Amino acid sequence: MYGLIGRMIATPGKREELLDIMLEGIDFMPGCISYVIARDPAHAEGIWITEVWDSAESHKASLGLPSVQATIARARPLIAGFDSRSETEPVGGIGL
Known part of the structure; x- marks a missing residue:
């Protein structure tokens, strides 16, 4: 398996609009096991993406x-x- 964890920074005041676009755009992606988009509670414009x-x-x-x-x-x-991007090698977990 292949994983990515990264933090995207929205332009000031646009995080919610960006989240809406990203969530609307989720569609079937062959080979995708998990795709999670989350607000960063410690950064007003931060969005974490875990794949x-x-x-x-x-x-x-x-x-x-x-x-x-x-x-x-x-x-x-x-x-x-x-401002952050890490590749991972998932080995298991719930839903995998």
């Missing part, structure tokens, strides 16, 4: 899906940046 995939290749392929591309296009103006 688990069956492989790194499935994750990479998902970035070319029309639904993902549309979400990225809508979200991009509301993203100030990313």
